Each structure stands twice: as C-alpha cells, then as structure tokens.
Amino acid sequence: MNYATDESNDQRQEQRDDENTISTSSSARWYAVQVASGCEKKVKADLEQRAQTLDVADKIVQIEIPQTQAIKIRKDGSRLDSKEKVFPGYVLIKLQRWHDSETGEWKIYDQAWQVIKNTSHVINFVGAEQRRGTGRGRGHVKPLPLSSAEVERIFKQTSEQEPVVKINIGEGDKIIVLSGPFKDFEGEVIEVSPERSKLKALLSIFGRDTPVELEFNQVEKQG
Numbered sequence: 670m671n672y673a674t675d676e677s678n679d680q681r682q683e684q685r686d687d688e689n690t691i692s693t694s695s696s697a698r699w700y701a702v703q704v705a706s707g708c709e710k711k712v713k714a715d716l717e718q719r720a721q722t723l724d725v726a727d728k729i730v731q732i733e734i735p736q737t738q739a740i741k742i743r744k745d746g747s748r749l750d751s752k753e754k755v756f757p758g759y760v761l762i763k764l765q766r767w768h769d770s771e772t773g774e775w776k777i778y779d780q781a782w783q784v785i786k787n788t789s790h791v792i793n794f795v796g797a798e799q800r801r802g803t804g805r806g807r808g809h810v811k812p813l814p815l816s817s818a819e820v821e822r823i824f825k826q827t828s829e830q831e832p833v834v835k836i837n838i839g840e841g842d843k844i845i846v847l848s849g850p851f852k853d854f855e856g857e858v859i860e861v862s863p864e865r866s867k868l869k870a871l872l873s874i875f876g877r878d879t880p881v882e883l884e885f886n887q888v889e890k891q892g
Contacts, residue, residue: 696765696768697730698763698764698766698775699762699764699814699820700762700763700777700812701760701762701815702760702792702793702795703758704760704790704792705758705792706757709734709760712760712788713732713733713734715789715790716784716785716788717732719784720781723784725778725780728764728765728777728780729762729765729785731762732761733762733763734761735754735755735756735823735827736827737753737830738750738751738752738832739832740832740833741834741835751835761823764778764781765778777812794813796810796812797811798811834863834864834866835863836861836885838885838888839858839861840859840860840861841857842857843855843857843858844858844870844888844889845888845891846883846888847886847887847888847889849883851872855872855891857870857871859880866884866886867883867884867885868882868883868888870888
C-alpha cells in the first residue's frame, strides 16, 4: 500500500472502508515502532494526545512501553523502586486494521499511519522494507504486526518477572572500602550478589589478595 496521502487515495480508502465490515476484536493488532532513544514516554504522551485531537483514537487503540520492575541500590545502601524498559527505543502500538478485499490483506488505516509517522521522535515502524523498482534510494517500510506469541511473551514478562536489583558496580571494578574493619582498603570486585545487597572483593591484606564479603553501602566505585 502506498502510504503517501493524496485525495484520490483517501477517496478509494474511504470507499473500501464502507465496503468492509470489520470486527474490532479480531482486526486490531500490535505493532512495534522505533523511536529516538530516551523519548519513549514523550512519544507515547504525544501520540495519545494527537490521536484524540486528530480523531483517530478508534484506530490507534492502545500505546504501551513494556517495562519491568527494578530496584536500584543507592550509595547509602537504600533501595529505590524503579522501572526498566524491556525494549529501549521502541513503543508498542495496537492499531485497528481494515480488510482489503482486492488483495485479501489486512492493512492499517492510512490516517493512523500518518499521525504516527508525523509525531516527533518517531523513526519508523518495524516491518519489511519495500525496495524501489528503480534507483538507489531505499523504499518505505511495510509495517508488520507482532505475532500473538510475541505479544503474550512480552506482556507476561512485564507482569510476572521478579524485580531486578541494579547497582552501578560489576565484576572487575575497582572499589574503596568506606566503613568497617577494612575501611580505606582498595580492591577489585570478583562477585556481585544484588539479591543480598553484597559483593566480594579482593583486598590486599598483609601483602596477599584476600576475598572479603562487603555490603553495597560499605564501598564506593573508583574511576
């Protein structure tokens, strides 16, 4: 389908829409849309507002940013509840579709496609690139819906996954001990246990590298 808008295309599509009766429950599908990194929430908010303003809320059914629960460990050892994006740089959009009786294909509405494509920070749909017949320029991308299995897996992951504990320290990092019997000792992290809020580091004690277990709030990353 050529997604460029012109008067004749709009008229043909309106005629096809009138000719085809669509079941909302069966025709709506989820699509992945690539957006500028860090702009997922803004794109979601802008799209929801534009869908209402431009009267396509019945075609742009739902917009989601799949996220899982996470716990970030602060330097003082306190925990901060947060959320981690499952697919940074993407939003999922549930779109109503229409059935093209001429080709036998289900297609998204051109009005909804235009609203999404013209929203700031949107890059493109995830789909199949349609090559140009002539010339070297790239063709447009034909949006492809996610499979039912993909959608089920994504939303199951966001609802059932246990919170992930995050700390800005990993194996191989250099640390200095801030408190306890090994205060001011320097060492290298050899193991991190986020679920216990502890780590193991090799500290030079009496000239020998000795593994010592420490609390997250007892150390500070160097460098």
